[in-house]
Amino acid sequence: MREKSPVKMPDFVAYGGDWNPDQWPEETVREDIELMQEAGVNLVSLAIFSWAKLEPSPGQYDFGWLRQIMDQCAEAGIFVDLATGTASPPVWMARQDPNSLPVNSSGVRMEFGSRQQYCPSSPTYRKHARALASALAREFQDHPALAMWHVNNEYACHTFTCHCSACTTQFQEWLRARYRDIDALNRAWNTYFWAQIYSDFSQIHTPKDAPTLRNPAQMLDYWRFSDEQLLSLYRAEADAVREYTAHLPVTTNFMGDFLPLNYREWARYVDVVSDDCYPEPSRADSAHEVAFRADLMRSFKQGQPFILMEQTTGMVQWRAQNAMKRPGQFRLWSLACVAHGADGILQFQWRQSPGGAEMFHSAMVDHSKRLSRRWPEVVQLGADLQNLREVLGSRVETEVAVVADWDSARALHLSEGPTQFPAVFDGPRQWHRTLWEANIPCDLIGVEDDLDRYRVIIVSQMVIDYPDFASRLTAAVKAGAQVVVTAPTAVMDPTMRAVLDGYLGSLSPLLGVRVTDLNLLAPQEAESGVEGRGRPHPVTDRISSAVGVPGASDTRAVEVENLALRRALEGLCDPTPAIHTGLWGELLKIDSDEVEVAATFADGDLAGEPAITRHQVGQGQAWYVATDLDSVGRAALLRVLAASGRVSMRANDLPAGVEYVRRGELDFYLNHGDKAVELAGITGVDRLTGQALTGHVVLGPRSAVVVADK
Ligand code: GLA
Numbered sequence: 001m002r003e004k005s006p007v008k009m010p011d012f013v014a015y016g017g018d019w020n021p022d023q024w025p026e027e028t029v030r031e032d033i034e035l036m037q038e039a040g041v042n043l044v045s046l047a048i049f050s051w052a053k054l055e056p057s058p059g060q061y062d063f064g065w066l067r068q069i070m071d072q073c074a075e076a077g078i079f080v081d082l083a084t085g086t087a088s089p090p091v092w093m094a095r096q097d098p099n100s101l102p103v104n105s106s107g108v109r110m111e112f113g114s115r116q117q118y119c120p121s122s123p124t125y126r127k128h129a130r131a132l133a134s135a136l137a138r139e140f141q142d143h144p145a146l147a148m149w150h151v152n153n154e155y156a157c158h159t160f161t162c163h164c165s166a167c168t169t170q171f172q173e174w175l176r177a178r179y180r181d182i183d184a185l186n187r188a189w190n191t192y193f194w195a196q197i198y199s200d201f202s203q204i205h206t207p208k209d210a211p212t213l214r215n216p217a218q219m220l221d222y223w224r225f226s227d228e229q230l231l232s233l234y235r236a237e238a239d240a241v242r243e244y245t246a247h248l249p250v251t252t253n254f255m256g257d258f259l260p261l262n263y264r265e266w267a268r269y270v271d272v273v274s275d276d277c278y279p280e281p282s283r284a285d286s287a288h289e290v291a292f293r294a295d296l297m298r299s300f301k302q303g304q305p306f307i308l309m310e311q312t313t314g315m316v317q318w319r320a321q322n323a324m325k326r327p328g329q330f331r332l333w334s335l336a337c338v339a340h341g342a343d344g345i346l347q348f349q350w351r352q353s354p355g356g357a358e359m360f361h362s363a364m365v366d367h368s369k370r371l372s373r374r375w376p377e378v379v380q381l382g383a384d385l386q387n388l389r390e391v392l393g394s395r396v397e398t399e400v401a402v403v404a405d406w407d408s409a410r411a412l413h414l415s416e417g418p419t420q421f422p423a424v425f426d427g428p429r430q431w432h433r434t435l436w437e438a439n440i441p442c443d444l445i446g447v448e449d450d451l452d453r454y455r456v457i458i459v460s461q462m463v464i465d466y467p468d469f470a471s472r473l474t475a476a477v478k479a480g481a482q483v484v485v486t487a488p489t490a491v492m493d494p495t496m497r498a499v500l501d502g503y504l505g506s507l508s509p510l511l512g513v514r515v516t517d518l519n520l521l522a523p524q525e526a527e528s529g530v531e532g533r534g535r536p537h538p539v540t541d542r543i544s545s546a547v548g549v550p551g552a553s554d555t556r557a558v559e560v561e562n563l564a565l566r567r568a569l570e571g572l573c574d575p576t577p578a579i580h581t582g583l584w585g586e587l588l589k590i591d592s593d594e595v596e597v598a599a600t601f602a603d604g605d606l607a608g609e610p611a612i613t614r615h616q617v618g619q620g621q622a623w624y625v626a627t628d629l630d631s632v633g634r635a636a637l638l639r640v641l642a643a644s645g646r647v648s649m650r651a652n653d654l655p656a657g658v659e660y661v662r663r664g665e666l667d668f669y670l671n672h673g674d675k676a677v678e679l680a681g682i683t684g685v686d687r688l689t690g691q692a693l694t695g696h697v698v699l700g701p702r703s704a705v706v707v708a709d710k
Pocket residue numbers: 153154276278310316317348358361
């Protein structure tokens with residue numbers, strides 16, 4: 001099914017990357033074009049960091065060189081994703097108006113000499129950025145190579161907040177508009193704690209460095225404010241280019257689940273979502289990260305395809321250790337991204353830098369050019385993508401949703417305690433992974449999104465209580481949806497004030513339970529003794545050897561009582577595996593006789609207490625999980641939900657390592673494993689090779705087939 005859109009998206013699967021020809025001599029540009037044609041490149045992002053060349057002095061534009069490059073692109077059949085060039089202002093701006101430079105939380109003004117050195121509130125920056133975007137659009141509006149606009153670059157990647165006096169004043173204005181009267185702010189921020197009471201908005205500063213913990217509610221509001229400041233910058237530039245080219249898509253590149261910017265909100269203002277994705281190749285769970293990120297991007301616009309705007313072909317240079325992608329992995333992850341909804345695969349960057357801070361970052365063309373091991377893979381992927389043209393605009397059908405609420409993730413991140421989870425969106429990410437491991441497609445939705453189309457809905461670590469969401473979720477369950485809610489959820493309101501009388505707030509009637517106590521079990525290391533000095537000796541450490549720590553010495557198992565759950569567990573493998581918990585446990589108060597205790601904590605201080613509950617409501621069921629289940633527990637519970645929700649489990653009998661995704665009419669089989677595998681019963685045509693498949697397919701390590709019926 002094709003999306004109707006007011007703008008014209010490229011009618012090819014985009015392939016290419018950031019290209020910085022202005023950083024190279026002319027003969028390199030000629031070589032670039034030749035290599036691009038060899039690799040099947042059809043879209044390049046131009047001028048992202050070219051402001052100093054586009055506007056060498058204030059108001060004096062020099063677009064001649066860019067026109068020459070764009071002409072060459074047009075001649076070679078390569079389209080351009082043209083940047084507005086505003087990501088890195090030239091030195092003249094810093095010297096003319098030092099206040100255009102951002103101020104960090106210690107009050108230090110950042111110096112010129114890197115990138116993204118602008119204060120989001122600076123009138124100087126705003127004026128020049130908008131003017132440049134507008135001038136570029138006027139200049140190139142009719143250029144045949146122009147296909148898309150790339151506004152700025154990775155907003156907030158380095159400069160998210162600024163603490164200068166202009167930002168402080170704007171923050172005060174923002175607060176005044178939000179709270180109107182200062183007492184409302186005092187209540188929302190609970191300023192009675194630590195004598196933080198304000199009597200006027202003008203007394204409030206951005207949350208700079210302070211002697212100790214800052215007010216989390218103030219931090220969250222400051223993040224919301226800073227996010228809106230940047231969004232307004234984006235929107236000003238997007239409007240400026242749309243004035244000239246209303247028919248062309250406008251985007252700005254996102255950074256996945258980057259908490260400072262609420263991309264679900266930003267997505268409303270881009271014509272196509274685009275993402276920069278750099279999973280760590282040395283982690284086994286990075287294959288999942290590719291899927292998680294892609295599903296998140298696809299879900300921002302209710303299933304509309306997105307563009308992978310940046311990834312690396314090999315390694316990055318900004319981690320302490322920069323592992324190289326393994327042979328085939330660049331191609332495989334790119335195809336996985338297409339399977340999950342990408343209509344284009346672009347890289348940072350086309351040609352590896354000859355110097356500067358990113359010279360050790362891989363590119364499509366490395367320093368050794370065609371000699372690099374990756375060049376054939378780069379060329380092959382270009383051909384693959386041309387063969388997949390029929391995916392354009394097509395959808396991934398889903399019956400399951402995992403809620404990933406931005407403000408909840410931010411609030412959890414900014415709150416002091418109850419514990420630090422291993423990653424942002426940790427709960428949604430773990431449940432998404434369980435679905436992915438079972439080849440069940442799902443969306444990662446926000447609390448405002450439509451719930452009616454889903455048979456299974458998972459709400460994990462949504463710490464903010466949203467009464468409206470709770471009532472829509474209840475309606476969905478009554479109509480037959482299977483819902484699982486996991487901890488910690490609905491423990492605070494949107495201003496980070498605690499939910500009183502039992503957590504779960506407005507979700508508790510649906511679940512039939514409330515949470516009375518949060519309980520953190522001790523990390524395993526606590527077992528090993530006192531401050532790392534070895535285990536206490538039973539004779540010499542007469543007292544301390546007899547002292548236990550919460551949860552460290554028990555198995556952290558849960559005892560399953562519910563029959564369906566037990567059957568599902570038995571069905572996973574032989575012998576039946578046990579379900580364990582992580583570090584999290586809670587005490588519940590059960591409010592209704594209709595609540596079934598489906599599993600209990602097996603031992604430790606929570607022994608015998610409910611770990612999983614089930615509440616039948618109308619046609620559906622609402623489960624509550626009072627712990628962070630391990631993957632066995634999640635998989636077993638998911639099987640129960642999928643069975644009662646009649647979710648199709650098409651491909652959960654594939655060999656280890658193989659991911660299956662259906663997008664539109666194409667079946668993607670992606671072997672992430674290190675071993676070749678055999679797939680049986682596969683007939684049709686492999687779109688990548690054109691080969692007919694007659695039942696039996698051998699998939700090499702890190703390789704894929706994309707099967708069409710004919
Ligand atoms: C980001 C930026 C690029 C480049 C890459 C390096 O994604 O947008 O300009 O710095 O990181 O990984």
